[in-house]
Structures are given as C-alpha cells and as structure tokens.
Amino acid sequence: MSTRDLSTVGLRADRQAAVLRLTITRPEKLNAVTAELIQCLYEQIAATDARVVVITGEGRAFSSGADLEPGAGGPTDGTSGGGENTLTAANRLLREITGCDAVVIAAINGPAAGIGCSIALAADLPVMAEEAYLLLPFTNIGLMPDGGVTATWAAAAGRVHAMRAALFGERIPAAEALQTGLVAATAPAAELGELVDRWAQTLADRPRVALARTKQAINASTLGHLPQALSREETEQEALLAGADFTEGVQAFLERRQAHFTD
Template sequence: MSIRSDLLVERLDPVLRVTFNRPDTLNALTPEMLHAAADAVEAGGGDPDLRAVVITGAGRAFSSGADLSVRADPSYKGGSGTLDGVNRLVRALREVPKPVLAAVNGPAVGGGCSVALAADVILARESAYFLLAFANVGLMPDGGASVLVPNAIGRARAARIAMLAERVPAPLAADWGLITHVVPDETFDSEVEQLAARLAQGPTVAYAQTKHALNAATLGQLEQAFAIEMAGQTMLTGTADFAEGVAAFLQKRKPGFSGR
C-alpha cells in the first residue's frame, strides 16, 4: 500500500485500488495527485498479476474537479499542470490493458467527471451526480470530455450538460447511457467489491482486446480532443470571464459574465 497526503494506492490482489484522498476539498484535483494516479495505473498495466483497477474518491465525493483555490494564491503563475494531469490519467485509464471500474461514491465534477467517464465500467451511488461545471467559471469541458460524453449520450445531450452546466443525477446518467450501473447508497460498497471481483476473475486478455477495439471504434479522436481542449482552455484562462468565474466561485456568488 502506498499513501500520499492526496492519494491512496492499494494493491488488493489482484485488484489495484486508486483513491483520491482530499476529502476536505471534496477531492479537488491537483497536478501532483493526478500524475501520481497515472503513475499507479500505468505501472499496473505492465503487471501480469494485476487483473482489474478501481478508481474512487474518499469521503463524500468522487472529485469536485480542478482545485481553483490555487488561483487565489499570490504565487500562482498560471499554466496547464492540472489539465496535463487529467489528460494523462484519462489516457492511462483508456490504454491500460486491464478492466477499469470507476466507483463513483459522490459528485463527479469537471475534470473529475472526465476521469470517471474514462473507466470501462462506471458504477455510481444513487445519490451521486455528474457535472461538467466548466461553463460556470468561463471554461470549456476538458479531459477528453468533448469526445467521451457525446460518444456516450449524443451531441444534443452533451451540449446541454456542457453549456448549461446541468447536474445529471446518477439514475438519469444510467438511463442516458453515460454510466453503466447505479445502485442504492447503502449497498454501494458491497456492489463495488462484487463487481471488482467479477472483473478480476474474468478473461483479462479478452477484456484488453475488447477495450482496444472499443477505443478504436469510439475514441479514435481522443488525442485530437486533448489538443483542441488544451488550446481552448489556454485561451479561455486569459479571459475576463474566467477571472470573474473564479472570483465568483471563491466568493460563493453568481458570476457576472461580460463575454470578454
């Protein structure tokens, strides 16, 4: 078992469990924790004894998305570190030749939503929800969401939740096909264990080839999406709307966007 202040990595043979571990911030994402998670997943891909990966969050949330509080720090110099980390982790989850289960224990927001949707099997608590909150701070979806989401639920629904930043409750997400499973809160932990065990006992090589084929058929534009999202976010972080969105978020008020 490897423990960081922000990430818990456990090897529960033959399952690797990766847990975002910043419950006081609802597991807000930092570059360091994202790269550490990607390190663990990538290393697991080369382990012949590993049969499945579980990714989840500690406490009440899967992840609240990027940690915007760092932008209030006078030492903040900008940059794309968090997005680099999200992209790397999403890529690792798609490319690792093992089945990946996202155990969505609570809200999956922003980049955290992208990470959850990158899994092969997505099991959520009934009380959980999915939210592309980027528009609320003057940004666009990233982490491959511009490919992951419409490929799951179609362009119209993707535009709706991306532009209106609407929460998608877990039962609705399952109905739409955004996720694979939704279970009652009280049985969530046992369902995660059972489903992880089932995947770990399955035909790992066949799973890897199935995953490769599904990636080729549905996510062939993922790398292009990463590049387009990176360019778009880089431009958007320099806008007045983004500055206003972050200020409003930190001050817990409604933003007043100017379109600039």
C-alpha cells in the same frame, strides 16, 4: 513509478490480488484534485500489472474537480508538482485510463464535477451511487469542458445530451446517467462498494489478454477521435484560462457571488 508519499498529495493505493484500488483522499476539499495528484493517479495505473483498477473518492464526493484555491496547485496556479498544469496532467491520465490493459472501474460514490467527472467517464465501467450526480460546471467560470469529456460524454449519451450538460452546467442525477448510457450501473450508496467489489472480482477471474483486447477494440470504435478531442480541448482551454472571464469566474466562485462576464 514515483517514490513520492501518496498521502501527501491526497491519494491512497490498495492492492488486493489482481485489483488495484485508488482512492482520492481529500474529503475536506470534496476530493478536488491538483496536477500532482492527477500525475500520481497516472503513475499508479501506468505501472500496475493489476487486471482491474478501481478509482473512487473518500467521503461524500467522488471529486469536485480541480482545486481552485490559490496556491493549491490547480489551474489558477498554472503548474504544480512536476511543473505541469492540471490539464496537461489530466490528458496524460485520460490516455492511460482508456488505453491501458487493465479494466478501469470508476466507483462514483458522490458528486463528480469538472475534471473529476471527466476522469469518471473515461473509465471503462463507471458505476454510480443513486445519490450522486455528474456536473460539467466549466462555463460557470468562463471555461469549456476538458479531460476528454467532450468526446466521452457524447460517445456515451449522444451529441445533444452532451450539449445540454456542458452548456447549461446542469446536475445530471444517477437515474438519468444510467438511462442515457453514461454509467454502467447504479446502486444505493451503502451498496455501491459491494457491487464494485463483485464486478472487480468477476473481471479479475477472467482472461487478462481477452479483457484488454475487448476494451481496446470498443474504445477504438467509439473513442478513436479522443486524441484529437484532448488536443483541441487543451489548446482552447489554455486560451480561456488566460482570459478575463476565467479570472472573474473563479473570483466569483470563491466569493460565492454571481459572475459578471465580459467576453
């Protein structure tokens, strides 16, 4: 595991018995993530022997996605931290979340957008505050969904629902996310922590190997195409990142104006 100070990248790791809780701590940025932060999430999960891993955000958001501010280490900067871009780091994290032995719970305490949404839906048990929403805003800035969400969303809620969410970039509220199978449960924001803690403890008391094999069998049956989806997303997204529409989309986002696409 890296010896870097997690607080400097915006992450906190708390271990309590068999449960590891990972909290993104950039509330002033609505927990927008950088490649370095994503890499730290990966390292924590890859190195742990915890039976349950909980991923959540500090403050009012789970994660607003990749940090788009110039110099922040997001996709607009190409590379960050160890020299990788956000997408490469995210794909490694997604493979670890879906492939590791630990049961991963995403405590979606607030909005989960972009790569933040991808991370949440890769979890084995996404659990959502009733006030939260899911959002795939990629086409708004000239990009396509990534982080494996083209596979995980469709596997959970179906092809047409994934199309609608991805093409229109609509906010999907918690009630609809639960109804369509995107999340395992919802709760009022004030009660989300209690629900997640109860689930985490229940799972931590169960046999580790049986849990791991169950998780892996279900993922193999429903997400066997995830490696191909990640590869496709990375190839296509790299091309889109180099395009004029992405430049215009980000500029419009930062300037809070309507984008004018040309491709």
